[in-house]
């Protein structure tokens with residue numbers, strides 16, 4: 306088969322493969338899709354390449370996964386340089402955290418809460434569910450465009466790729482009340498098992514809600530709707546949980562070091578330059 310023909314055929318195959326509506330993706334299909342979307346996301350965002358920052362987030366993610374027990378997927382954690390508070394997941398366990406989310410976390414408990422919540426969406430297969438939904442309501446075209454663009458490769462994809470890809474990315478990361486509750490419950494369950502106080506799941510959202518009141522709603526809230534009811538539910542879950550003693554909200558200043566490093570790396574360190582004489 307000539308390369309030209311294979312390039313046409315592959316997207317067609319992919320669309321045919323995603324076409325059966327309302328069927329749940331198998332774990333294998335989700336993994337395959339996840340790998341393709343991961344490549345796509347890589348072309349559309351600016352990633353932090355700093356090893357210290359990446360290791361910190363990956364170690365925290367792994368610590369949460371150890372607490373969660375066996376998982377259907379191998380998770381990967383990435384840091385995206387972006388001054389909007391957000392975090393999202395892709396099928397089969399790629400988790401993306403914006404730098405602003407790290408900077409605005411007041412302690413380890415809050416940051417771990419956000420990451421645990423995202424892991425929860427993947428572990429409960431909400432991402433796969435949303436992908437299926439995208440194919441059956443209105444977003445089918447974007448899902449197809451995304452599939453086509455991914456199959457054709459980054460360079461060949463062009464503008465349609467970015468439009469289709471980003472809106473589909475946003476779509477498969479928008480969750481309803483039940484999914485949010487399930488992910489919150491997941492976070493409240495695994496944080497204490499990792500030795501971390503689960504209270505940050507609530508306090509981070511409180512901060513977000515206060516911010517949203519004044520004007521633009523942070524991206525994280527528009528894709529993970531937080532209502533007073535949801536906060537009350539999460540608080541009730543924490544109160545009902547039998548928390549072991551000795552849970553920690555801090556990690557001995559490590560988060561603060563990472564935050565300072567991110568500010569320096571991204572030019573967000575606005576302190577006046579030191580004069581040297």
Ligand SMILES: [Zn+2]
Nearest residue numbers: 480485488529
């Ligand atoms: Zn969510």
